[in-house]
Amino acid sequence: MIHVRASWMVAFLLSVLVTCALAAVGVMNGPSGSLGFLTAGPDDEAWIVETMPETFARRGREIGVARWTPDGALGDSSAWSDERTFTLGPMSAGGGFLDPEEVVSCWRLRVGWPLRSFEMSYWSRGTVRVEVDRFPAFFGAGFGGVPIGIRPAQLLGNLAFLTVAFGIGLTVLGEWRQRWRRRAGACIECGHLLAGATRCPECGAMIEGPRES
Numbered sequence: 001m002i003h004v005r006a007s008w009m010v011a012f013l014l015s016v017l018v019t020c021a022l023a024a025v026g027v028m029n030g031p032s033g034s035l036g037f038l039t040a041g042p043d044d045e046a047w048i049v050e051t052m053p054e055t056f057a058r059r060g061r062e063i064g065v066a067r068w069t070p071d072g073a074l075g076d077s078s079a080w081s082d083e084r085t086f087t088l089g090p091m092s093a094g095g096g097f098l099d100p101e102e103v104v105s106c107w108r109l110r111v112g113w114p115l116r117s118f119e120m121s122y123w124s125r126g127t128v129r130v131e132v133d134r135f136p137a138f139f140g141a142g143f144g145g146v147p148i149g150i151r152p153a154q155l156l157g158n159l160a161f162l163t164v165a166f167g168i169g170l171t172v173l174g175e176w177r178q179r180w181r182r183r184a185g186a187c188i189e190c191g192h193l194l195a196g197a198t199r200c201p202e203c204g205a206m207i208e209g210p211r212e213s
Contacts, residue, residue: 007170008163015162019155023118026080026111027146040073040086048088048106053123053130056104060090082110101126111147114161115154120147 075084086106090099104125110116120134133149178188186193192202199206 008167011166012163014166015159019158022113023111038073038075084108115157117151117155117158118147119149
């Protein structure tokens with residue numbers, strides 16, 4: 001039982017490390033520079049409303065607009081990352097931007113596998129630029145920074161998936177190792193040769209039942 005618990009603890013730690021490593025792979029593979037046209041859906045609009053910096057949202061309220069809407073979007077997706085750029089602006093009742101000078105450019109990068117669990121974004125209008133959930137890159141230029149915005153549901157999903165995968169793998173590996181040690185006449189705990197002893201002289205483990213030949 002102790003070994004089973006230890007295996008799952010190791011599996012969880014491995015899942016954390018792999019989650020961070022895959023996020024780093026996503027950062028290093030984006031920005032791509034090869035964005036294509038796509039449709040901004042309701043999820044994108046909800047994210048914009050929730051994430052837009054107060055600097056721009058306040059301006060939207062000042063000119064009497066309830067929310068900012070994407071006029072178009074570009075994007076690129078890979079196994080490790082999802083990158084999008086939005087052209088945003090306060091919309092009039094009849095559709096269309098109220099004032100082209102109020103248009104905001106937004107860039108968003110989400111990384112992680114199998115789900116996108118971390119994100120960062122840039123928001124800019126003219127000379128005003130606001131960064132959200134970004135930690136400056138300290139390991140070289142060209143990566144755009146480190147995303148520190150956590151998407152809780154996706155992060156928990158990644159950790160659960162990887163923990164189960166690693167846990168099953170470690171459990172199967174442990175069973176195989178014990179069987180191999182029994183056949184070799186060794187202690188199943190530490191691998192020390194027993195030479196017919198009923199207690200391991202190395203770790204003190206008791207030998208249960210006859211060993212397999």
